[in-house]
Amino acid sequence: MDLISEVIRTVRVGSAGARLIRQTDPRGLRFSAFTGSGFHIVRRGTCWLITEHGEPVRLGPGDVVLSSSGAAHGLSATPRVLADLPECVMGPVPPEPGPADFEFLCGAYRFEHGGAPQYLRALPDLLAVSPEYERLPRLRALMDLLAADIAAGTGPGTGATLPALLDLVLAEVLRQWHDEQDTSGRPRADDPGIAAALREIHENPQRAWTVDQLSSAAAMPRTAFTRRFTAVIGRPPMKYLTTWRLGRAARLLRESDAPLAAIARQVGYTSEFAFSAAFRREYGTSPGGFRRTPVLLAGG
Incomplete structure (x- = not known):
């Protein structure tokens, strides 16, 4: 990946x-x-x-x-x-x-x-x-x-x-x-099993993923998958899934005028309320407030 x-x-x-x-x-x-x-x-x-x-x-x-x-x-x-x-x-x-x-x-x-x-x-x-x-x-x-x-x-x-x-x-x-860098002995980000799990997360964030399902996608036992995923990516699978979903939602808020409920469904939340609460925890503002904040060309 x-x-x-x-x-x-x-x-x-x-x-x-x-x-x-x-x-x-x-x-x-x-x-x-x-x-x-x-x-x-x-x-x-x-x-x-x-x-x-x-x-x-x-x-x-x-x-x-x-x-x-x-x-x-x-x-x-x-x-x-x-x-x-x-x-x-x-x-x-x-x-x-x-x-x-x-x-x-x-x-x-x-x-x-x-x-x-x-x-x-x-x-x-x-x-x-x-x-x-x-x-x-x-x-x-x-x-x-x-x-x-x-x-x-x-x-x-x-x-x-x-x-x-x-x-x-x-x-x-x-x-x-x-x-x-000398990458000998360190986990690689192109590990086939982890890459398969990441591909599923990135392409299908709307699915109600569990660790068991992701470990099956990686063709690895659950415990080994969780340990390997955390070593390669830097955070556990479900935490990464949440971050990816909300990051994708942030891009959709910036790049489209889709309703919040539609964006919530696209990134795996069953209700606009649950999506808004999770988004606020991650970004410190509501999805609507984030959308209204302009992206500026700032000085370096």
């Missing part, structure tokens, strides 16, 4: 934003924690990734930092303490004109309700990736397109092009990170 594709589908519920930052202040910048996921791409110069507890990590042109679930961090010309860095003012702020010692792109998905997808929350808070651009020329091309799209400003079509480019960059960075 392609979990990276599921991540991309899930983050689209949030507000997509991006900006270019040119930095001349040697003190660097601090990025406060936020509800969402984001990344930085070094375009020019070198710097250090600063975290609250880890050792500084040196970055150079082309390196990417992935903030999987919005953890606080900083970028600085020299190793420093995170609290000593000036805070970056978020929003659609234009880059400083003229040459700069350090230049980087920021992209982010911000969630008004709920948090980052479970798959991203299961990753380390901050990942530094050095892509192999010779092997992945499309990633370089995507980064150049993202930079050009940001430079073009909020013109016609930006509401479609910017989120699409962020989706593609995030997918490529996650692929690259996974390629760099």
